[in-house]
Amino acid sequence: MTEPTLTIEKASKDRGKLRVLSDVDLTVAAGERVALLGHNGAGKSTLIKTVLGLTPLSGGAIRVGGAQPGSAAARRATAFLPESVSFHPALTGREQLTLFARLDGAAADVAGLLDRVGLSEAMDRRIGTYSKGMRQRLGLAQVLLGRPVVALLDEPTSGLDPVSRQDLYAIIDELAAQGTAVLIASHALTEVEARTDRIAILRQGIKVADDTLANLSQAAGLPIRLRVRASGDADALAQQTGGRRINGASVEILCSPAQKMDALRRIAAMGDAVADVDMTPPRLEDLYRHYAKETVQ
Amino acid sequence: MTRFLAIASTELAILRRNRWLVMVTLIMVLFALALTFAGSAPTGTLGVDMLTVSVASMTTLSVYLAPLLALMISFDAIAGEAERGSLGLLLSYPAGRGEILMGKFAAHLSALGFAMAIGFGSAGAVAAWFGGAGAESLVALGRLIGTSMLLGAAFLVLGYLLSALAKSVTAAAGMAAGLWLVFVVLYDLGLLGAVVFDAGGTFTQKVFPWVMVANPADAFRLWNIAASESVALTSGMTGAAQALPAWAAPLSLMIWPVIGFAAARFVFRRVEP
Ligand SMILES: Nc1ncnc2c1ncn2[C@@H]1O[C@H](COP(=O)(O)OP(=O)(O)OP(=O)(O)O)[C@@H](O)[C@H]1O
Ligand SMILES: [Mg+2]
Numbered sequence: 001m002t003e004p005t006l007t008i009e010k011a012s013k014d015r016g017k018l019r020v021l022s023d024v025d026l027t028v029a030a031g032e033r034v035a036l037l038g039h040n041g042a043g044k045s046t047l048i049k050t051v052l053g054l055t056p057l058s059g060g061a062i063r064v065g066g067a068q069p070g071s072a073a074a075r076r077a078t079a080f081l082p083e084s085v086s087f088h089p090a091l092t093g094r095e096q097l098t099l100f101a102r103l104d105g106a107a108a109d110v111a112g113l114l115d116r117v118g119l120s121e122a123m124d125r126r127i128g129t130y131s132k133g134m135r136q137r138l139g140l141a142q143v144l145l146g147r148p149v150v151a152l153l154d155e156p157t158s159g160l161d162p163v164s165r166q167d168l169y170a171i172i173d174e175l176a177a178q179g180t181a182v183l184i185a186s187h188a189l190t191e192v193e194a195r196t197d198r199i200a201i202l203r204q205g206i207k208v209a210d211d212t213l214a215n216l217s218q219a220a221g222l223p224i225r226l227r228v229r230a231s232g233d234a235d236a237l238a239q240q241t242g243g244r245r246i247n248g249a250s251v252e253i254l255c256s257p258a259q260k261m262d263a264l265r266r267i268a269a270m271g272d273a274v275a276d277v278d279m280t281p282p283r284l285e286d287l288y289r290h291y292a293k294e295t296v297q
Numbered sequence: 298m299t300r301f302l303a304i305a306s307t308e309l310a311i312l313r314r315n316r317w318l319v320m321v322t323l324i325m326v327l328f329a330l331a332l333t334f335a336g337s338a339p340t341g342t343l344g345v346d347m348l349t350v351s352v353a354s355m356t357t358l359s360v361y362l363a364p365l366l367a368l369m370i371s372f373d374a375i376a377g378e379a380e381r382g383s384l385g386l387l388l389s390y391p392a393g394r395g396e397i398l399m400g401k402f403a404a405h406l407s408a409l410g411f412a413m414a415i416g417f418g419s420a421g422a423v424a425a426w427f428g429g430a431g432a433e434s435l436v437a438l439g440r441l442i443g444t445s446m447l448l449g450a451a452f453l454v455l456g457y458l459l460s461a462l463a464k465s466v467t468a469a470a471g472m473a474a475g476l477w478l479v480f481v482v483l484y485d486l487g488l489l490g491a492v493v494f495d496a497g498g499t500f501t502q503k504v505f506p507w508v509m510v511a512n513p514a515d516a517f518r519l520w521n522i523a524a525s526e527s528v529a530l531t532s533g534m535t536g537a538a539q540a541l542p543a544w545a546a547p548l549s550l551m552i553w554p555v556i557g558f559a560a561a562r563f564v565f566r567r568v569e570p
């Protein structure tokens with residue numbers, strides 16, 4: 001039995017009177033991509049900092065590949081992309097990445113990595129002249145140094161254009177494929193939904209959800225949304241199906257996953273009265289709203 | 298070791314890139330040359346060579362300039378990284394905090410040393426060429442460069458200490474200016490006031506020299522003066538130097554960088570990015 005690469009057990013963090021993290025349990029296995037969601041100030045960045053050993057825990061324990069956070073072994077094993085990363089403006093991208101490679105201690109193909117993140121043109125220009133997205137890419141390049149065991153990415157897509165976001169997730173997939181445990185703090189729900197294996201949600205320092213998207217949907221019991229367009233009288237259709245008219249021609253029906261087929265059959269039986277049907281399963285946004293807003297019992 | 302070198306070479310690249318090294322070297326050369334020529338008039342009356350006079354004036358210059366330049370590079374060292382947000386990333390790498398500080402220190406001290414050696418050295422060469430130089434005055438010049446670096450080292454580490462204590466770069470800059478003012482100007486004024494008030498009592502004779510030598514800037518002055526009779530002659534400041542054992546000033550100047558580094562490292566350890 002292999003131990004998960006990153007183990008967080010009952011992690012708590014107090015800042016003065018404020019409890020920023022309380023009894024958070026979280027594991028990330030090798031090759032797994034876990035999304036960490038939560039409102040602003042929920043404690044995502046703080047959790048990442050405790051894993052890096054940059055800020056001490058008030059309670060609980062963290063193991064990074066079997067080592068204590070902040071120990072030399074743990075720091076060698078982790079890669080980190082800070083939120084809104086920035087570097088010394090006087091250095092060039094190549095010089096900055098060379099510094100990180102030498103600090104990391106592993107031989108690295110600096111030019112190749114910069115090329116991988118699309119900075120081959122700009123690598124010999126001063127970082128002061130880079131755009132925000134280019135700095136973010138440089139930050140990503142240093143994540144790829146020396147095959148990390150754990151990668152902690154704090155809002156990695158902020159400031160990236162849509163194509164760069166795709167590139168970023170391709171790089172994250174590569175990391176996971178080589179066995180890196182990846183933890184991604186993010187607000188970009190639609191991206192995270194498609195590109196991660198598991199989702200953890202923090203609310204005011206408390207973990208309120210931690211499962212795959214499918215399991216979370218099931219547990220939340222969120223309704224499936226059926227939108228039926230009437231060919232004739234929408235009000236009559238609303239009455240027949242027990243739905244709610246949402247505009248001149250359409251009716252919205254909410255039903256549980258178990259009732260879904262039943263509802264569809266009834267709609268199909270109405271024949272010509274129905275012009276079209278759209279079905280939307282609950283999305284991560286609905287789930288997120290459900291878990292992050294729900295009041296603590 | 299490679300980590301220490303990586304930090305040091307990157308810091309040196311930054312100092313070269315933002316023209317700091319060129320500007321400071323230029324400032325040192327200009328000041329030193331100006332003082333050498335301005336001070337060349339009384340040479341004949343005192344019966345010493347021109348280089349000796351030049352070293353005496355440059356000693357006075359260095360008391361102000363070495364701490365100032367040192368603080369100017371060092372105040373940003375930790376606060377700057379913290380404000381940019383790059384400190385957390387740097388500390389997530391395997392380099393230890395002491396190692397990072399040591400790398401920056403090595404780079405900053407060699408940049409200062411370079412500027413001082415070129416500045417004082419070229420002024421010394423000019424003085425020797427025009428007004429002659431004896432073996433003793435050459436030694437005094439070497440001592441001036443060496444002690445200026447020690448003085449610079451003391452204020453570099455004090456700058457790191459402030460930089461680790463400060464919550465922002467602006468605060469660090471303000472604290473550095475205050476520190477310079479206290480050590481280089483106000484300390485001596487305070488001592489002077491105390492001596493005048495005491496009117497030659499026990500304080501002036503027993504305590505004053507020790508309080509004075511505890512300040513690295515004064516220790517620097519005392520060391521250069523006590524070591525060379527002719528420099529002392531031209532600077533007219535021998536009283537305090539004679540009241541102290543010969544090791545007092547060198548000890549003070551050498552111990553400041555060590556204690557300051559330890560303090561800076563201690564505070565830096567507590568910094569949470
Ligand atoms: N250095 C600090 N000192 C005091 N409080 C802090 C500090 N850093 C964070 N906090 C507090 O801890 C809480 C969690 O902050 P954190 O940065 O972890 O949130 P986050 O989930 O990353 O939010 P965001 O999505 O905005 O990045 C907030 O209430 C914040 O005010
Ligand atoms: Mg955050």
